[in-house]
Amino acid sequence: MKKIVVVAVLLVLSIFALAKTELAFWYAWGGDEGKALLALVDEFNASQNEIVVRPVFVPIGQGEKINTALAGSSTPDVVTIWDWMVVPLGESGALIPLNDYLDSAGIDESDYLPGVWSYGAYRGTKYGLPTTLNAYAFMWNKALFEEVGVDPDRPPENIKELDEYAELLFRQDTRGNIRRLGFLPNISHIYFYVFGGQLWNPETEEITADHPGNVAALEWVASYYKKFDLQKIRVFQATWGEMASPYNPFYRGQLAIQEAGQWELLFIKQFAKSDFEYGVSPFPAPEGGREKVAYLNGSFWAIPKGSKHPDESFKFLNWLTDSNQAARFAAELSNIPPRVEAIDDPLFQSKMLPNMEIYIDMLTDGYVYFFPTLPIGLYYMEELNQALQYVQSGAKTAEQALNDVQQAVIRELERYR
Structure with missing residues (x-):
């Protein structure tokens, strides 16, 4: 036993x-x-x-x-x-x-x-x-560059030239409906850094939403929605297909220049036509701005x-x-x-x-940045998105909108601390 x-x-x-x-x-x-x-x-x-x-x-x-x-x-x-x-x-x-x-x-x-x-x-x-x-870069459709008579192997070298290309590539029908956008800035905070701004000072631990570079960038971003008409842009975007599909607006020629993460390289291989030609480069910058800005997420x-x-x-x-x-x-x-x-x-x-x-x-x-890793980071992001909407609609100036973000995010961060 x-x-x-x-x-x-x-x-x-x-x-x-x-x-x-x-x-x-x-x-x-x-x-x-x-x-x-x-x-x-x-x-x-x-x-x-x-x-x-x-x-x-x-x-x-x-x-x-x-x-x-x-x-x-x-x-x-x-x-x-x-x-x-x-x-x-x-x-x-x-x-x-x-x-x-x-x-x-x-x-x-x-x-x-x-x-x-x-x-x-x-x-x-x-x-x-x-x-x-993930990183983001500047991507363009070479065939459309050729169509409007610009060098398909050379991207815009600065913001001024980008604006000119966007105008050249834009198309609308006889009724004024958009048929092709040359370019549309989408991720606005990328341009805050491209224009020399920043969202957070890690040395002083201060919110910097109202940085002059941010204000200039937001004014520039909003100018596209005013120039090409916000409502018409929204109607046109509603016709776009899924990004991970053959109906991606970039492959179909509905968007000539775009901000694109590196995963787009795989999507192009999977979904674009075999003869589709495109170029990739860092974002162009204005005079006095930052070259080779890399947004990381x-x-x-x-x-x-x-x-x-x-x-x-x-x-x-x-x-x-x-x-x-x-x-x-x-x-x-x-x-x-x-x-x-x-x-x-x-x-x-x-x-x-x-x-x-x-x-x-x-x-x-390059100049690598990521959205500030703060306890109130999501709140900050939402406030910036709201600011963009205010400026797009004309409800606020870029300076006013970002000043409001500055104060709101400071209050939220102080409340957290």
Whole structure:
């Protein structure tokens, strides 16, 4: 009987010894991107015998579901969130700071592309690791440039020339309905930086919405909606097809010049006609403005405060964001890996689409910025969007609108502090 008990105890102990720690991993990619990520998860699971990662698809747009989960008892161990969610969630106590883990792993700023280390951090505290990076550049339809008699291989060199090109490329029918836009500035804060402005001073920790460069940029952005008629623009945009489809307005010749993230390179390969020719360059700047401005955005992986296995979660994240894995995942998404070594990875280099090198050059040798990672970042973004609408409609001047944003965001930040 004694032997039976001993054997039973040893059996139980061996079962516990063999048991793996299970991690719930919320990921946000479907299609081929999702398959690529799941293949990496399977590879991690097979690479060791201590942890098993259970992936669960949760679209990144379901912010409420994520917020509810992080506040409740059914918290995932690793979650995928947008960049603007990282600091607000981290500062609210919903995410685990990663600084100690990163220090222990010997990971520091030198491992990442310029500017990326402070991305997703607030006052030095890092709450997440970027999955991949998105950057934005200037893209034009070469055939339409030829049509209006300008060099198809040379983009506008400055804002003045861009305005001239936009006029040349514009088309409307006999009723005055727009049939083609030469250009339409869409992401207004890119031009804040192009015009020499900024949204946040990291040295003084001050909101700078009313920076003179921002005011000049917003006046310029709004001028397009006045010049080409806001209502007619909206009617025309309603005829545009999905971006990830053959009906993308850029491929169909409805929009001659656009702001485009590097994922557009993959969309063009998948959906545009085989003879479609386009160019990519950094954004043109006005006199005295900034050259080669690179706006950075994307998603993050983070460890919720409620994770029952934070150490194992970081072990998985550390593996997943290592240069080799980062290179493979970014290659599948036509995104840019955040790690320096991943950029030079042979696999990533072999899968780089034409013109990707321009985006990478902007991130490695340009003026890199991201929307301020503040606890009230989303509020700031919404206030700026509202300001643009006021200026577009003529309800406020650019200076008045941005002064109002300045005061509102300062009040909100003080309330938070």
